[in-house]
Amino acid sequence: MKKVLVCFLAAIMLMLIIAPNEVFQICAQTRTLYINEVMAANSKTIRDGDIEDKNEGANGGEYSDWIEIYNSSEQPVDLTAYTLSDSGATWVFPQCTIQPKGYLLVWASDKNKVSKDGQLHTNFKLSASGEEIILRSPNGDIVDSIKYESLLDDQSYGRKYDGSQQFEVFTKATALEDNAKGAVLVREPILSKSGGFYTEAFDLIITSQDSEAKIYYTTDGSDPIPEASGTFQYTGSIKIKSRAGDANVLSMVRNISTDSWNSWKEPKGEVFKGTTLKTVAIKDDGSKSKVITHTYFVDSEMDTRYTLPVISIVTDFDNLFDSKIGIYTENSLKTGEEWERPAHVEFFESNGELGFSQNIGLRIHGGYSRKFPQKSFRIYADGQYGDLGEFKYEIFPGLTKNGNGKKMKSFERLILRNTGNDWNSAYMRDELMQSLISHVNILDTQAQRPAILFLNGEYWGVYYIRERYDKEYLEDHYNLDDDKVAIIEPKQISPAQHMSFDIQQGTSEDADAYTNEVINYLKENSISQSSTYEYIKTKIDIDNYIIYNVAEIFFGNTDWPANNVVIWKYRTDDGKYNPDAPYGLDGRWRWMLKDTDFGFGLYNKSVNHDTLKYAVGDRVEGTSNPEWSTFLLKTLLQNDEFRNKFINCFADQLNTAFIPERVLEVINEFEAILTPEMQEHTERWPYFKWSQNVKAIKNYAMNRPSNIVQFIKNKFASNGVTGTANITLNTDTTRGYLKINTIDIKASTPGIKNPDSWTGLYFTGVPVTISAVAKEGYVFDHWEGVVGSSETVTFNHTDNINITAVFKKDGIPELTPTPTQTPTSTSTPTPTPTPTQTSTPTPTPTPTPTSTPTSLPTPTASPQGVILGDVNSDGFFNSLDFGLLRMYLLGIKGENEIIMSAGDVDANGDIDSIDFAYFRLRLIGVINKFPAE
Incomplete structure (x- = not known):
């Protein structure tokens, strides 16, 4: 029997037995202590004995994760002030002792306490996806550490024998027993070559690490099961070669479309294929190893065949195409966990380099596009399938977290998107539109990266890897506690003028709070009153809401605002607005840009569609939105401060991110990336003429800005908008730069080519704010062309105007030259007082x-x-x-x-x-x- 540690909160009895200096010396003998065994997914192995637990106390406690410490010495060791840490937390042992040849079970329960019976509970839980556990002495020296990979439910990882340096995964754990009594997981087979790109055939050799185990394999996506159809026992090398000439299989399944406009079509010719291989080692007693999956692509030009990353998803045929359980058939409209299927994914860069390979959960993704023959997928990195609970890879190069700027190299779930409603058109609309505005850090957008997808080795076309809006997205981008997040999606219910919500995260109380504190409040209080607007600014992020609407309206998204709206907030501890919190954590509602597929003229909506009128409820081209979906914007536009900010923000983007030259550059980038792949894609999915549709969105990009300018003049003529005029801003950019409203006049700002002398078109009758920002070593000196002495001035202009900001060296007087530039305006604009702000637009979080x-x-x-x-x-x-x-x-x-x-x-x-x-x-x-x- 193992000796179980008895832990005392007071060390008085120990001090009576061992002198203080002897205790300290024993503590220093750190080599005698080992992290012997850990369990990171305890579902039914052993309860933690915490009878105080409010949920499971009556049953003997929870099934908590645990860490076992072993003392291999012949003397007791004082563990007082030792520490255990995982990847994110450190826990300090209370005063306690571990007996000679004894064991201590520490519960990694995140309860951070000593229970009444002396059981120890850490302040962290273990990750089933794998992590490192470290035991440190009181002086901080590492005593021992153990690093484990992903573990399934009730599997443990530990030393083969107590205190040994050989580690095993146990299918039968040995908590409070000798590790030698554990049942060891059968070791997985070893393959002579990994999945990837190959230019010639080869013989694949599979070796068992266990002499008592037999090796089985399949090539059809199913798990190997002895004597099952499609399962083969390995007896010798397997020839892996090009599959040229093999018949199409998955692409010939007909019951994959429920869209009457896009029924199944046979591919134009043979579909390119790779070889999938699943293998497992099984003993006669039925114990088996983890199933190993690899995909091999063999072609004489495989090294250069694809210019995009390649994704291989392997799963049982029935998981996709069976009429009862298949998710790719008419069942594709069904959602939820019950329609998730186990699968395996491999990600290869275009040069064949493996990014990641792991088991996943697979679901169909999307709304109406679920009906299309080529469907979108959602992939979940879920530890329940025996692998990591995240995709640890820099899938989107350059993507960083808000605030600290760290690269994002870990994702829990991803979307493989078929471009939604743009599926049989330009094949880039939403991805393009989100890219056009993704530089604005106060608006959430989804990163994207095009890739090639294979299903069970068969070419399935071009997809976009996308982030998914959920609590994990917010946790990743804002470094927040995702349990404090509310995400709601307004939707229409019958009758059409009533609003309800899909609650993706949070509770109905969150939806009620939005309704009562924002919508109902505005219905009961006049927005023309400054107090009303000041209150609303504490409930919604005004700057975020404005840029969100500016983007949707410019894009001409007609599947909005009665659809595709996502709103989120972080719930503060007191439920109130906290203006000093890091950006995103202040308790206000914010909008996410989602599914803009209908934009840029999809479904024959013309470039002169007045989406501004459409967004506030007016009837446009025979259609209109329900009142509940347009009430907020329509109401806020009645407030002078909001309306001026909205118009100026629109002008800022029209002068930078949305200028035709810049939008065409981005379209051309997408076109250049897709062009090498679209012939094979359109032969697999022969539904559209891609190049013609790309030309259509280019035409939209060229003509949309002038239409938007006219929409704004028409809409706000009664509010003092009299026309447009150019504002030219000049400065020596070696000494500083200028800001106008929401944008920095810098070369790094999309659409700005010459920040030294820049011209933008702005609406007359709307006050404009400019600021001079000096670089280090310089200070602002004065303005030329506008009246004002401070770094920031707000003014009205009625004609074209030329303004210069002059900087000087800090602390050194400089002669002010006589201005040589002659303003084109006949009068100097009169500055107007800068409106008082209760919060700073676009705050930048300060990293801790x-x-x-x-x-x-x-x-x-x-x-x-x-x-x-x-x-x-x-x-x-x-x-x-x-x-x-x-x-x-x-x-x-x-x-x-x-x-x-x-x-x-x-x-x-x-x-x-x-x-x-x-x-x-x-x-x-x-x-x-x-x-x-």
Whole structure:
């Protein structure tokens, strides 16, 4: 029998047995302690005994994750102030001892407590996807560590024998038992070559790592099962070769379309194919290894065949095409977890380099496009399938998190999109439109990357890899707690003038809050009152809402705003607006740009479609939106401040991101990327003439801005918009740059070619704000062409105007030259007061410092109420304080996690290694007081 550790909160009894210096010496013998075994997905193995647990206490506690510590020595070891840490948290042992040859089970439950029966609970849980667990001594030295890969439910990972250096996955765990009693997982087969791109045939050799196991394999996507149809026992090498000449299989399945306009069509000729191989090792007793999946593409020109990444999805044929359980048939309209199927995905760069390979959950994605023959997929990195719970790869090169700018290299779910309603047209609309506005950091967009998809080895066409809007998206981009997120989607119910919500994340209370605090409030209070508008600015992010509407209207999205609207917010602790919070975490509602497929003239909507009128409920080309979908924008446009910001924001984008030259550049980029692949794609899906449709959106790009300008003049003529006039802004960009309304006049701003002298078209009768921003070493001096002495001026203009911002070197007077430029305006514009802002538009979050400052003000020898050395403020100085100080000096703990004034025990103004030495000397009895006492 294993000896079970009894952990005491007080070490008095231990001190009676072992002298203080002996205890410390035993603690230092770190090589005797091992992380012996871990379980990261405990579903039914052993309960944690926490009878206080509100949900499972009556049943003997929860099935919590656990970590087993083993003491291989012949003496007890004091674990006080030792620490356990995973990838994101550190937990400190309370005062306790592990007996000779004894074991300690620590519950990784995230409960952070010692239960009544002495069971230890950490402040973190383990990831079934795999991570590293580290045991450190009180002085911060690593005693032991264990790094495990993904584990299935009730599998454990540990040392083959207690304290050994050989590790195994156990299908029968050994908590509180000798590891030698565990049942070891059958080792997976080894393949002589990995899946990928090959230019010639080869013989694939499969080797078993277990002499008692037989190897089985399939090539049709099904899991190998002995004696099942399509399963073969491996007896010798397998020839992997080109599949040229093989008959089309999946592409000949006819019951894949429920769209009457796009019924199934046979591909034009032979579809390119790869070889899929699933293999498993099985013993006579039925125990088996994990199923290994590889896809091999063999072609003499395979190295250059594709210019895009290649994705291979492998699953059982029935999971896709069976009439009862298949998700790609008429069942494609069904949604939810019950219509998720197990599959395997491999991602290859265009040169054949493997990005990732893992088991996944597979679902159909989309709305109406689920009916199309070529459907969109959603793939889930889910630990329940025995692999990582995330895709750990930089799928979207250059994509970074909001705020800290770190590269995004991990995703929990992805969309493989067929371009939605643009499926049989230009094959880029939503991806193009989101790309046009993705540089605006206050508007959520979905990253995209085109790729080639294969299903069970058969070519399935071009897809776009996309992010999905969900709580994981917000967690990834905003570094927030996804349990505090609300995501709602307004939708129409009968009768048409009533609004309901699909609640993707959160509760009905969140939807009610939006309805009552925004919609109903505006119905009951006049937006012309400044107090009403000020209140609304605490409930919705005005700048986000404006740019969102500007984008949708410019794109001409007619499947909006009564559809494809996603709104989210972060729920603050007190439920109130917090203007000092990092961007996105202030408690206000924000809009996400989604599914703009109907834009850019899809389905014969002309370039002069007045989407501005359409967005506020007016009838356009025989159609209109329901009142509930247009109420918010229509109402807010009645407020002068909002309306002016809206018009100026539109002008800003028309002058930069939406100018024809820039939009055409982006379209041409998409066209250049897709062109090498579209012949094979349109032969697989022979439904449209791609090049003609691309020409149509180019024409839209050329003519849309002039139409938008006229729509704005028409709509707001009664609000003082009298026309348009050019504003030219000049400056020496080696000394500084200019801002106008919402945009920076920089070469890095999309659409701006010459920031030294830039001209934009703005609406007369609408106040415009410009700012001069000096570079380091320079300061703003004065304006030429506009009246005003501060760096920021707001003015009205009635004619073309030429303005120059003059910077000078900081601290050095400069002669002001006589202006030589003659403004084209006949009068100098009169500045108008800058409207008072209650919040700063487009705030930039400040990353939390990761370094730990060690400089402190010089303390008094004995600060009132502070016990020197008691950095954890428990009223005593002991080894817990020693361990905590060590973690602080290592940067594991921050200054807000210790009592700083208690740590500077030599009163030199710093917490440093000298203080650490005094802590140690005091702890082992060499000194009986600190220098500052």
